Amino acid sequence: MHYTFDIERGNFTDAGQASSSVKRTLKHLGVAPANIKRTVVALFEAEINAIAHAYGGTIDVDIDDQKIVMVVADKGPGIPNLDLAMQEGWSTASAEVREMGYGAGMGLPNIKKNTDDLKIESTVGVGTTVTMTVFFA
Amino acid sequence: MTVKDIIEKLDLQCLNEANLDAEVTGAYASDLLSDVMGNARSGQVWITMQTHKNVTAIASLRDLPAVIIVRGGAPDEDMLEHAKDEDICILVSQEPTFQVCGKLYEILK
Numbered sequence: 568m569h570y571t572f573d574i575e576r577g578n579f580t581d582a583g584q585a586s587s588s589v590k591r592t593l594k595h596l597g598v599a600p601a602n603i604k605r606t607v608v609a610l611f612e613a614e615i616n617a618i619a620h621a622y623g624g625t626i627d628v629d630i631d632d633q634k635i636v637m638v639v640a641d642k643g644p645g646i647p648n649l650d651l652a653m654q655e656g657w658s659t660a661s662a663e664v665r666e667m668g669y670g671a672g673m674g675l676p677n678i679k680k681n682t683d684d685l686k687i688e689s690t691v692g693v694g695t696t697v698t699m700t701v702f703f704a
Numbered sequence: 705m706t707v708k709d710i711i712e713k714l715d716l717q718c719l720n721e722a723n724l725d726a727e728v729t730g731a732y733a734s735d736l737l738s739d740v741m742g743n744a745r746s747g748q749v750w751i752t753m754q755t756h757k758n759v760t761a762i763a764s765l766r767d768l769p770a771v772i773i774v775r776g777g778a779p780d781e782d783m784l785e786h787a788k789d790e791d792i793c794i795l796v797s798q799e800p801t802f803q804v805c806g807k808l809y810e811i812l813k
Contacts, residue, residue: 587761611741673742
């Protein structure tokens with residue numbers, strides 16, 4: 568099963584729609600609640616990152632009976648130092664984004680904790696692609 | 705302890721009646737959304753002063769039956785609409801976080 572969602576720059580209002588839709592699908596497929604939880608935590612955080620930091624992008628989701636693979640690809644500033652970005656508490660979020668309760672530097676660590684495989688490819692000035700896999704077994 | 709029991713015991717205003725008979729397993733207090741996303745557990749009530757639509761998105765994704773907004777805060781209109789769509793109970797306390805947590809801790813422990 569393949570799904571695609573668009574991400575619009577700065578559109579926090581619709582944040583979580585992709586995660587919500589994926590959650591419904593996984594529930595329908597009878598995936599264990601713990602794995603649904605891990606999937607939605609990771610996807611929501613990646614979605615928020617793209618909305619908060621990038622200039623738009625896409626989410627591609629592939630589901631089979633073993634796993635879900637989520638690819639969040641954005642056009643944006645990229646991540647100059649990935650080691651720093653992975654550190655809990657490190658954030659480059661704007662004041663506006665922080666006021667909403669984001670920008671605590673917990674997004675990427677949350678993704679790391681909740682996925683079985685995480686790949687981040689980033690080019691400064693071009694964009695970032697985050698590939699997250701959760702195995703159901 | 706159900707959501708309805710908590711509304712009565714804490715004298716909360718209910719802006720969206722949903723999950724009133726849901727069993728509350730605990731509570732999580734935080735204004736950092738990724739903290740709640742990563743660390744809240746399903747069945748918990750979320751205590752916060754955030755009032756925008758992403759609150760209900762997270763409550764729905766993490767199966768939190770109710771949100772208590774502290775210090776008399778008013779949810780944004782689209783948050784309330786979203787709460788109706790997603791069946792999230794929206795409650796308001798006139799008290800600050802510490803008092804709400806203390807009272808809830810007493811009745812849930």
